[in-house]
Amino acid sequence: MDPESGESVDPGIYTRDAIDEAFGFADNVYKKFMLSMDEFVESGAIKEWRAFPYDWRMPLEEIVDEGTRLEDGSTANVLEQIREMAKSSKSGKVSLVGHSNGGLLAKVVIDRLEKSGEAGLVDRLIMVGTPQIGTPKAMAGLLHGDGINLLKGLLLDKETARGLGENMASAYNLLPSKKYFEIVQSPVIEFDYDVRDIYDFRSIYGESISGFGSFKSFLLGDNGERTEPEEDDTDSPNVLKNTFLSRSIETHNNLDSWRAPEHMEVIQIAGWGLDTVRGISYDDCDILFCPDNLSNLDRKLILTEDGDETVVVPSAAAMEGEERYYLNLKLYNNPLDLKFRISRNHADILEATPLQDFIKNIIQNKKEQVTYISTEKPKVEKEYKRLRYRLHSPVKIDIIDENGNHIGIIENNDQDSDIRRYEQEVPNSYYMEFGETKYAGAEGRIAQDVILKGEDLGTFTFEIDEVFGTGETKNTTFENIPVMEGMIAEIAISDSVGEMEIDINGDGEKDFIIRPGEEASKETSLEILEKMIGFLDIHQTVKDRLIDKIGNARKQLEKGHNIATNAMLANVKQQIETFSRENAPEKFRIPKEEAEKLIVIIERIQLID
Structure with missing residues (x-):
């Protein structure tokens, strides 16, 4: 997308058809819904139905006014399609069903029909999961490239995602609007006290942002005081484009105050019961001398x-x-037979059978009770x-329930693709990545095994929240555990959180056990570090020297001499720095990046x- 105009820089891109399933390997998106509508036609209940695919990168008004370019070079116009369908309809009217952004598009469609005196062609609007006044998850995507799932099961890398979003005018429509802050009282951004050590957001906004004026200022870089970060720096909050933000504000001013014509029925359907982003909390980093x-x-x-x-x-x-x-997605995704996998969410909400039945009832002017759908x-x-899991890198997380269902990243067979695949097979489960932190969640009644796999040198912290219906949350944290590539840590979770069993080199033998809620003790951490160094790909002489010095530090610790222990560890750091210098003999040299990570540990x- 052109960063100035928001126009497509590739004129060859076109819209083909509605997505039934993603690239043949991700979960269904609209497949069952489309089949359901085909059956609806075959039953004689309606004459026809049409899916209107559109280029969601474009502004809503442009999609309606200029149409959508198709594969054969022709243009599909949604207004013309409505006119055609109304002519063949028994009632002379059509019903519009808009999922997600499609609901916003439908409002613009009806607005245009009103202006041309044709609003009578539409008898009802059904919106499903439509971010009518925006939603905070979009904020995380535009600011950091976080949580951008192209479709269910597909995860885009942060740098690409943020670059795509900030230059796409339509993405700005998904940000919380002014009306959002009038309706929702909870803040969308919070600042920890320690964040002032990096950037004093609190002196500008206070402890949080819960008003549109402050939110707009933050999105625009504190009104110009904060500069746009480099493309590969997705940890710094992005500075969005004023032109696109102003356009989205104008769009929302129209849509947020929009009222349907008197004759038109409007149905709003919201998915409920799944963990959904409502805000971001900023803090300073957790490394020494950040x-x-x-x-x-x-x-x-x-x-x-x-x-x-979403x-x-x-x-x-x-x-x-x-x-x-x-x-009620939480209940719908929670079958009595736990081997029957259901995990519907925003992306594939129209695949939920009760929702398909409910939409058909509405179209037939029936308001019959449908299981899992309520007015309250x-x-x-x-x-x-x-259960909510938070894992701070550099570790991969896999969760497997008692029936073999999996949550986590899986292999993408397309080696040339920068898109990663993930699964969330456990009922009511999810997998997300925000910054260097992986988030996952699932039903708490199902026994689960958590497997953590080291991907690099460093330390990791793993947090587990048991969230109860009473409002109580029980937190268990395994904090600052040294890790190296190939290390495996496992935790069994049933009625309670079990011990963390650590296998340093992935040979199947358990080397250490850490009890729930414990930070690795100094003694255990030194033992883990000692074993890790033994498996590093560095010269044996260097290994022996470092292990010997760590052993001396452990002896001081056993005597209760913490100051002397730290002095010994300072000497270990000095040795690592010495062996990482360019003038160190090549065969003894520790790679600079590896040395820096060891020093942080x-x-x-x-x-x-």
Whole structure:
């Protein structure tokens, strides 16, 4: 996309058809819904139905006014299609069903029909999971490239995702609008006290951002005070384009105040019960002497169950005075037979059979009760429990439940693709990456094994939240565990969180056990470090010297001499620095990057009391 105009720089891109399944290997997107509508026609209930695929990169108004370019070079015009269908309809009218951004597009369509005196061609608008006033997850994508799932099961890398989003005018429509802040009271951005050590956001915005004026200022780089980061620096908050943001504000000013013509029925359907991003919390980094630049900001998701994993309920049901319905995804995804895998969320919500039946009922002017759909927003049962996992790199996470269902990254057979694949087979599960942190979640009633695999030298922290229906949250944290590539840590979770069993080199033997909620003790951390160095690809003489010095530090620790232990560790750091210098003999040299990571591990061990 052109960064100035937002126009496509490749004139060869076209729109083909609605997505039934993604590239043949991801989960269905609209496949079952499309088959359901075909059957609806065959039953004689309706004469025809059409899917209108469109180029979602383009502004809504442009899609409606200029049409969508198709593969054969022709242009599909949604207004013309509505006119054609109305002519052949028994009632002379059509019903519009808009999923996600499609609901916003439908509002623009009806607005154009009103202006041409043709609003009578549409008798109802059904919006499903539409971010009518925006949703915070879009903010994370535009600021950091986080959480950009092209389709269910496909994850785009952050640099590409952020670059795509910031130059796509339509993406700005998904940001929380002014009306969002009038309806939703919780802040979309929070600043930890320690963030001032990197950048004093708190002196500009206070502890949080919960108003549109401050939000707009933050998106535009504190009104120009903060510069746009380099393309590969996705940890610094992006500075968005004023032109596109202003255009989206104008769009929302129109859509957020839009009212349907008196004759038209409006149905809003919101997905409920899945962990959904409601905000971002910024903090300083957790390394010793954290450098004071924005690229060292840490960020954490703030989650709510009041959504469908992408769109929060207040946005999907934002129109006052119009009918609201809630699809209980948490309950629908929770079958009695746990071997039957269901994990519907925003991306494939129309694949939910109850929703398909409900939409058919509405089109036939029936308001019959459908299981899992209600006019009252559901409440969390007191006995309910779900698990939320947060893993700080450099570690990969895989979760496997008692039935063999998997959550986590899987191999993409296309070696040339920069798109990664993931699975979320466990009922009500999800997998997301925000910054260097991996997030996953699943039902708490299902026994699960968590497998953590080291991908690099460093330390990791693994947090588990057991969230109960009573509102109580029990946190278990395994903190600052030294890790190397190939190391495996496993935790069994059933009624409670089990011990972490660590296998340093992946040979199948358990080398260490850390109890739930414990930081690795100084003694255990030194033992792990000692074993890790033994497996590093460096000269044996260097290994022996470092292991010997770590052994001396352990002896001081056994005597209770913490200061002397840290002094010995300082000597280990000095040795590592010496062996990493360019003038060190090549056969003894420790690669610079590896040396820096070892030093960070040692510095964290020094901080343990």
